[in-house]
Amino acid sequence: MSLFPPEYLDARARYRAFMVEHVYPNEAAIGREDDDSQTLLEELRGHAREAGLWAPHVPPEAGGTGLGFLYYACLNEEIGRSAYAQLVFGCQAPDAGNAEILHLFGTDEQKERFLRPLVAGEVRSFFSMTEPEVAGSDPTLLRTRAVRDGDEWVVDGHKWFSSGADGAAFAIVFAISDPDAEPHRRGTMILVPADAAGVEVVRPVPVMGHAGRGWSTHCEVRYTGVRVPVANTLGGEGDAFRLAQKRLGPGRIHHVMRWLGQMQRAFELMCRYANEREAFGGPLADKQTVQNWVADSAAEIQACRLLTMDAAQKIDQGSEARVEVSLLKFYAARVLCDVIDRAIQVHGARGLTDETPLAAMSMMARGARIYDGPDEVHRMVVARRILRSFADGEGWAFS
Numbered sequence: 546m547s548l549f550p551p552e553y554l555d556a557r558a559r560y561r562a563f564m565v566e567h568v569y570p571n572e573a574a575i576g577r578e579d580d581d582s583q584t585l586l587e588e589l590r591g592h593a594r595e596a597g598l599w600a601p602h603v604p605p606e607a608g609g610t611g612l613g614f615l616y617y618a619c620l621n622e623e624i625g626r627s628a629y630a631q632l633v634f635g636c637q638a639p640d641a642g643n644a645e646i647l648h649l650f651g652t653d654e655q656k657e658r659f660l661r662p663l664v665a666g667e668v669r670s671f672f673s674m675t676e677p678e679v680a681g682s683d684p685t686l687l688r689t690r691a692v693r694d695g696d697e698w699v700v701d702g703h704k705w706f707s708s709g710a711d712g713a714a715f716a717i718v719f720a721i722s723d724p725d726a727e728p729h730r731r732g733t734m735i736l737v738p739a740d741a742a743g744v745e746v747v748r749p750v751p752v753m754g755h756a757g758r759g760w761s762t763h764c765e766v767r768y769t770g771v772r773v774p775v776a777n778t779l780g781g782e783g784d785a786f787r788l789a790q791k792r793l794g795p796g797r798i799h800h801v802m803r804w805l806g807q808m809q810r811a812f813e814l815m816c817r818y819a820n821e822r823e824a825f826g827g828p829l830a831d832k833q834t835v836q837n838w839v840a841d842s843a844a845e846i847q848a849c850r851l852l853t854m855d856a857a858q859k860i861d862q863g864s865e866a867r868v869e870v871s872l873l874k875f876y877a878a879r880v881l882c883d884v885i886d887r888a889i890q891v892h893g894a895r896g897l898t899d900e901t902p903l904a905a906m907s908m909m910a911r912g913a914r915i916y917d918g919p920d921e922v923h924r925m926v927v928a929r930r931i932l933r934s935f936a937d938g939e940g941w942a943f944s
């Protein structure tokens with residue numbers, strides 16, 4: 546029996562057919578990140594809209610085609626197989642997570658000005674929280690300040706790893722608005738147009754040798770005396786930590802859903818090559834070490850799928866699923882890295898070339914153990930909750 550209802554599987558089949566026709570054959574061209582690849586991408590996005598496959602991460606009332614988390618998880622096993630498909634279907638990070646909190650917490654005016662063009666794919670956005678000077682794992686340390694001056698915020702600060710800031714239209718900035726409040730009420734999220742005076746995208750920070758362009762950048766950004774109306778506050782004043790949880794929970798699970806696609810693609814490449822390639826009198830598939838890699842990968846991928854379905858179902862039912870999402874995030878990030886690494890090893894030197902997607906997949910996978918919270922912090926969240934539950938005499942039910 547499938548993990549998903551038949552109508553979700555039908556939808557996934559449509560994405561698969563689209564990927565085969567339009568995405569896989571164009572991966573190399575999109576990956577060149579030049580002017581031609583931008584034109585090509587726009588063309589493919591047009592096809593995705595025409596096919597009714599646009600923005601599956603948000604519901605129709607927000608301009609998308611989504612039907613909830615479980616539905617999106619199902620589709621992402623397909624979409625996630627190619628790093629570029631999220632762009633083609635208009636559900637790329639960080640825009641997808643930003644759209645989600647704008648949809649949940651934006652005012653009507655903010656939705657019209659920021660959310661509508663974002664979901665329509667007319668503009669991109671970025672999420673500006675992490676700072677080079679302090680540990681991003683602990684946002685109570687953030688230094689970027691927002692000070693009220695009449696009906697304006699004045700924002701000053703220094704961020705980095707603002708993914709996609711190059712060429713984006715606006716940021717959601719996490720700034721400290723009340724340093725004297727209790728730590729988790731100090732921050733406010735503010736919508737800042739990228740062309741506001743005082744916003745400087747300093748540089749794309751090269752990550753593992755790749756500076757990127759547009760969507761694929763991770764930028765250093767300075768905010769110097771940036772003035773925006775108080776009406777640009779997202780949620781309420783002091784709500785940044787609450788909103789960050791709302792944004793990062795779904796954002797994390799969106800990442801993991803895509804990783805499921807990456808894992809499965811690497812796994813298939815590994816199995817096919819192990820059957821084809823011969824050494825020491827027989828195919829690699831006959832070597833026990835390779836068999837162990839295949840078996841371990843199969844078990845781990847299925848475990849990640851089940852953990853994802855569990856978290857997605859709980860979120861659809863209204864739970865924040867904090868433990869489930871953290872557990873899934875650190876476990877799946879490790880499995881992603883391990884499966885891709887095994888697939889590269891089975892391919893020998895070819896695994897390091899651009900003849901397979903594995904090398905590029907490996908480069909992107911490493912960040913998974915760090916972004917949206919490093920492994921260690923998610924382990925801490927899970928362990929603390931479970932241990933507190935035991936301390937309270939309740940134990941832990943694997944619901």
Ligand SMILES: Cc1cc2nc3c(=O)[nH]c(=O)nc-3n(C[C@H](O)[C@H](O)[C@H](O)COP(=O)(O)OP(=O)(O)OC[C@H]3O[C@@H](n4cnc5c(N)ncnc54)[C@H](O)[C@@H]3O)c2cc1C
Pocket residue numbers: 639671672673674675676679680681682683705706707708709752763912915916917918919921922925
């Ligand atoms: C590819 C990529 C994209 C990103 N995109 C964005 C973005 O769009 N917007 C944004 O704001 N940020 C973004 N980030 C930043 C990311 O969210 C931070 O890197 C992350 O929160 C960790 O913060 P840090 O890098 O400052 O590491 P630190 O907080 O300095 O932590 C360093 C290390 O300390 C260890 N550590 C920390 N806390 C604990 C603990 N409690 N127990 C044990 N060990 C611990 C961990 O090993 C951790 O890796 C991105 C990062 C990457 C890699």
